[in-house]
Amino acid sequence: MARSILKVLTDQEIAQLNEASFKILRELGVQIDDEGLRKELAERGCDVDGDRVKFKADLLEEVIANVKKHNHVTLTSRDGIKVEITPHSLVTHATGGIPEIIDLETGQKRKPVVDDVIATMRLMNQLENLDTPCSLLYPDDVPIPITQVKQTELMFRYSKKPIYGPGISSPGEAKYVVKLFQAFAGGSESLAENPIGIVGVSPESPLKIPQVICDTMKHIISAGIPTSILSAPVGGMSGPLSLAGGLAQVNAEILAFASVAYVINPETPLFYGSRLFYANMKTGSTIMGLPEIGLVSAAAAQLASSNGFLSDLYGLCCTSCTFDGQNGYENAINALVPALAGANWISGYGSMASLMVASYEQLAIDDEIMGLIKRVANGVTVNEDTIGLDVISSAVNGGMILAHPHTVKYLRCGELFIPKLGFDSVWSDWEKKGQKEIKTLARERVHELLKQDEVKALPEDLEQEVNEIIDAAAAELLK
Amino acid sequence: MTEARANPVLKLLDDQKIEQIHVASLRILQELGIKVDDADLRQQLSDLGCDVVGDRVKINPDLVGDVIANAKKHNRFTLTSRTGKKVEMNLETVVSHSSNAIPDIIDFETGECRRTNQDDVIATTRLMNQLDELDMPCALVYPNDLPAETNQLKQAELLIRYSTKPIYATASDPNTAKYLVELFNLFDGTDGRELIGLVGISPESPLYFPKAITDAMKIIISAGIPVSMLSAPLGGLSAPLSIAGGLAQVNAELLAFAVVSYVFNPETPLLYGPRLFFANMKTGCSILGLPETGIASAVGAQMALYYGFVSDLYGMCSTSCTYDTQSGYEKAINCLLPFLSGANYISGFGGLASLMVASYEQLVIDNEIYANVRKAAKGFAVNEDAFGFDVLASALKGGMFLAHPHTVKYLRNGEVFVPDLGFDSVWSDWVKKGKKDIQAVARERVNELLKKDEQESEPLSSELDKEITKIMENAAAEMLK
Amino acid sequence: MELDKLVQCVVDADMDNVKGLVEEGISDGVAPSVLLKEGLIKGLDIVGEKFESGDLFLPEMLAAAMTMKTGVEVLKPHLTGEETETAGTVVIGTVQGDVHDIGKNLVAMMLEGAGFEVIDIGIDVPAEDIVKAVEEKKPQILGLSALLTTTMPALKTTIDALKEAGLRDKVKVMVGGAPVTQDYADEIGADGYASDAAGAVTLARGLVQS
Structure with a gap:
């Protein structure tokens, strides 16, 4: 079935937003710090005004036409697991780089270490609704200048699934990240045509691509690593507060980034990574559980699709700092709304407290929430057989619907969601089973799943190659 | 909150599939028909062109067509509470109501689950007075300490006495219906109709109208009190397990209900209440937190719009028995789906454990969930001003977004949701404030709101009090032998 | 074969x-x-x-x-008489006012599957008729069901009627239905409660042995 069954905006409103973004790019332009790129853009018809590049519709149309040619991406992991991302798919990824974690044993919040990155990667291998893991955590025991390289290495080592790589923001690390991608892909294969994962790169809001990002892009995009363009302004702080205004700006930032990427390497697949979010406007702290996150993500899914992009959007996210009802409704609303609007790739597994705290239990709970959401996105099948007039007729004549083969058939083909983690019985049963809340069930599940996950050693030559890359990165970056 | 809504935006099914369900329902009505216990009613339906075979009435599609066309003319009405609060019901509004007659409650003091009583009906009704997202209360809990025969009537009496909002009552027998009409008539103004509420009535599934139900219908519908037609089969047990099949049956039952109502009084407004739900198919126990509850409600809302009925749907349902993440996601998903699909009337405030356990805290939490859902379903303005080109231009020249009048304007207009109960800050602040989960915050709020309602409550006029008492005494004399 | x-x-x-x-x-x-x-x-x-x-x-x-x-x-x-011996006899029905028979039918089927002889007395059965059935059929177990909060009180009425007829200690009473709980079952003096059909079979086996 068609995935975009929810229309937050009408087609006309989408056209208006695109027009507004074109106007921003045409009249205000984007600050691009790299002189060489500015020159190349000028050659393609852009007006360069100091460090600002003003884009014309012709180039943007050309970029959009090219994007449309690359909107079917298949990621294949080293273990052979494939994840297809197409205009009709709904796949998921984890949040990346969370600075703190709730300890699985003590329940206390602390800084994560490499072992946590490994354990969460292994846990994510076992979560059936999670398609592509990210390095959920920012390991505190790795020197900062090589963290992105180390995260990439750990993801490739421990993930059985294709990876959603870390956000890359330094060219020094980008170089080694590319080497890791090439090593794990088996060397010569084209990363654009047969990718094993992707990375995210962020421009700066409003409307700026700094030199380090330009240089990072040159490494990543030239190598053909599929890239999610993560434009993440805070409404009212680095973008307009009005939702439409924020979206117009995000859309402009993503189109500008895509144009720069086009100049560098038009073959690299790109994802529309709107990350527009909001703050508690009394304190200025950004909070991720607001329903506007889901709403603008849904609109962004529509915008992405209108411009031929695959979308990569916020999904599960919450302000709540504990496993309460708020945690549930915030995560559910923010993931369901974009999922219904046709988002292709949604984020958020494993996070709490506005993406500032990670949790093992939350990873397991999020897998359950995503199970419900994927069920909803599958919709309802209407045909002669599902309508089942015979069943109703037999019931009216005294037959038992429960024992009818039609009932068994539809149960077996997944007409009803079957909770894997959530409680699925009645109060008396809940009491009998020890009055457990879902967090307690999730803890038990985490232990089980971690026991199940087997770690295989890398082939010797790959092990050696990876170690050499990491050593070289350390030697260069940790001076 | 009652609010005018934009066009519904979620379509789980396209128009052609909706039409296909409609056609299937017509076939069900024509070929299988409904079982009607009342011989007189069967005769009346026969006079309207239905085929009567034994106790089954086979309804012809033309009659259904006429009934639908007629119902469309009566899909707009206003309810007015005892204290004058108005709730508009029509295809453009979304109105919320609570769950009904839950048999157990989590005691507010001890936290233990126990049987509910009359005092709980009163306290939860007063709490609901103070929930700004809740438009209409039902008697949330079942007063177990009162006799079964007059129980529904007592629920309505307590609502009338304690609610400052229009009320949602239920009737499943003619005696209850008779005295319910008398209670409602106390508020029937002289210049035009003043309706204090509406009444929900349920036939049996599959396709069965017992005499007690059609007798109750006759009384309520003849009196012109708006009726919510509630068809509530359990998929796989009293309807096909496939969602489309369940909906075809529900739709047939609701259309049949409308046909029967048409016989009694074609002027009475009817609400379309598809309440298809499902069970854990390993135990047979019905569980309401499944996403299929929301999916079926969403399509139900589409069906209602297709006919032009005001819809009355399940909303915040949960299987969870505690205030955990599961209660949150189940309620959010099941409320959001019908809301986005154009539902007009959404239920579910206050229930946990598949509507078998009520909770004071949950009422307050549901108020917050509903506010979030309402905001997520509201959409936003897309126009030149909202694009904020000037703000962006000024920011690029070194201006601040934060201090710009555009930001303040949109903030004041409610562009970004401001949580009323939910936590809205960062971890360190959460720790500083005592690591409270939303249940703890809700507990505090319950106390505050109950105190507030006590201060605001106005006693009934002694005249009204006397009249209500008299009706209830008569009812008791007749119904409690 | x-x-x-x-x-x-x-x-x-x-x-x-x-x-x-x-x-x-x-x-x-x-x-x-x-x-x-x-x-x-x-x-x-x-x-x-x-x-x-x-x-x-x-x-x-x-x-x-x-x-x-x-x-x-x-x-x-x-089969000989010995071979057809059942696990026990159960009289089962829904109480007065309640026409919802799905749960009751389900329990009846499951009990039959487990080897019980099940006598189904139907739906909406007044207390006096249930008493009569117990008197006549002499079952080891009486199963009563109520789906609605409004009909649940009839469970108590029925158990009280058994007491009055002097039959309460002649039969084990098990109760069920969505709003029924263990506490409620205890309160009205039932011998057992189960939350689902499979649980009802286990319960019935236990009650027959006790």
Whole structure:
């Protein structure tokens, strides 16, 4: 079935937003710090005004036409697991780089270490609704200048699934990240045509691509690593507060980034990574559980699709700092709304407290929430057989619907969601089973799943190659 | 909150599939028909062109067509509470109501689950007075300490006495219906109709109208009190397990209900209440937190719009028995789906454990969930001003977004949701404030709101009090032998 | 006649073939008690295990039980009194005011599958009729069901009526239905409560033994 069954905006409103973004790019332009790129853009018809590049519709149309040619991406992991991302798919990824974690044993919040990155990667291998893991955590025991390289290495080592790589923001690390991608892909294969994962790169809001990002892009995009363009302004702080205004700006930032990427390497697949979010406007702290996150993500899914992009959007996210009802409704609303609007790739597994705290239990709970959401996105099948007039007729004549083969058939083909983690019985049963809340069930599940996950050693030559890359990165970056 | 809504935006099914369900329902009505216990009613339906075979009435599609066309003319009405609060019901509004007659409650003091009583009906009704997202209360809990025969009537009496909002009552027998009409008539103004509420009535599934139900219908519908037609089969047990099949049956039952109502009084407004739900198919126990509850409600809302009925749907349902993440996601998903699909009337405030356990805290939490859902379903303005080109231009020249009048304007207009109960800050602040989960915050709020309602409550006029008492005494004399 | 076929027939809930297979067994000279124990019952035991472990849904369990029941009907005339001995007798119905029979039917089917003789007295049964049924049928167990909060009080009325008739200690009463809880069951003086049909079978077995 068609995935975009929810229309937050009408087609006309989408056209208006695109027009507004074109106007921003045409009249205000984007600050691009790299002189060489500015020159190349000028050659393609852009007006360069100091460090600002003003884009014309012709180039943007050309970029959009090219994007449309690359909107079917298949990621294949080293273990052979494939994840297809197409205009009709709904796949998921984890949040990346969370600075703190709730300890699985003590329940206390602390800084994560490499072992946590490994354990969460292994846990994510076992979560059936999670398609592509990210390095959920920012390991505190790795020197900062090589963290992105180390995260990439750990993801490739421990993930059985294709990876959603870390956000890359330094060219020094980008170089080694590319080497890791090439090593794990088996060397010569084209990363654009047969990718094993992707990375995210962020421009700066409003409307700026700094030199380090330009240089990072040159490494990543030239190598053909599929890239999610993560434009993440805070409404009212680095973008307009009005939702439409924020979206117009995000859309402009993503189109500008895509144009720069086009100049560098038009073959690299790109994802529309709107990350527009909001703050508690009394304190200025950004909070991720607001329903506007889901709403603008849904609109962004529509915008992405209108411009031929695959979308990569916020999904599960919450302000709540504990496993309460708020945690549930915030995560559910923010993931369901974009999922219904046709988002292709949604984020958020494993996070709490506005993406500032990670949790093992939350990873397991999020897998359950995503199970419900994927069920909803599958919709309802209407045909002669599902309508089942015979069943109703037999019931009216005294037959038992429960024992009818039609009932068994539809149960077996997944007409009803079957909770894997959530409680699925009645109060008396809940009491009998020890009055457990879902967090307690999730803890038990985490232990089980971690026991199940087997770690295989890398082939010797790959092990050696990876170690050499990491050593070289350390030697260069940790001076 | 009652609010005018934009066009519904979620379509789980396209128009052609909706039409296909409609056609299937017509076939069900024509070929299988409904079982009607009342011989007189069967005769009346026969006079309207239905085929009567034994106790089954086979309804012809033309009659259904006429009934639908007629119902469309009566899909707009206003309810007015005892204290004058108005709730508009029509295809453009979304109105919320609570769950009904839950048999157990989590005691507010001890936290233990126990049987509910009359005092709980009163306290939860007063709490609901103070929930700004809740438009209409039902008697949330079942007063177990009162006799079964007059129980529904007592629920309505307590609502009338304690609610400052229009009320949602239920009737499943003619005696209850008779005295319910008398209670409602106390508020029937002289210049035009003043309706204090509406009444929900349920036939049996599959396709069965017992005499007690059609007798109750006759009384309520003849009196012109708006009726919510509630068809509530359990998929796989009293309807096909496939969602489309369940909906075809529900739709047939609701259309049949409308046909029967048409016989009694074609002027009475009817609400379309598809309440298809499902069970854990390993135990047979019905569980309401499944996403299929929301999916079926969403399509139900589409069906209602297709006919032009005001819809009355399940909303915040949960299987969870505690205030955990599961209660949150189940309620959010099941409320959001019908809301986005154009539902007009959404239920579910206050229930946990598949509507078998009520909770004071949950009422307050549901108020917050509903506010979030309402905001997520509201959409936003897309126009030149909202694009904020000037703000962006000024920011690029070194201006601040934060201090710009555009930001303040949109903030004041409610562009970004401001949580009323939910936590809205960062971890360190959460720790500083005592690591409270939303249940703890809700507990505090319950106390505050109950105190507030006590201060605001106005006693009934002694005249009204006397009249209500008299009706209830008569009812008791007749119904409690 | 291969017994495995009969076992598999119950496992597959193959309603169309069970009758023929049992008849074939009888005409092939297989002892009726063997057809029962090593055919039909063995098949249902396998299904029961799969159901317990969560591999099967309720409708699949039920369909297998119905298949076995059909087979037993064919077999019955050929079995001796001892061989047809049941696990116990259960009178079952919904209380006055309640017309919802799905739960009750389900429990009845599951009890039959477990070897009980079930006497179904239907829906909306007034207390005095239930008392009469207990008097006449002398069951070990009386199963009462109420789906609605409004009809739940009739469970108590019925138990009180049994007391008045002096029959309360002659029969074990088990109650069920969505709004019923263990506490409520205790409060109205029932002997047992189960939250689902499988639980009701376990409960009934326990009550018969006690």
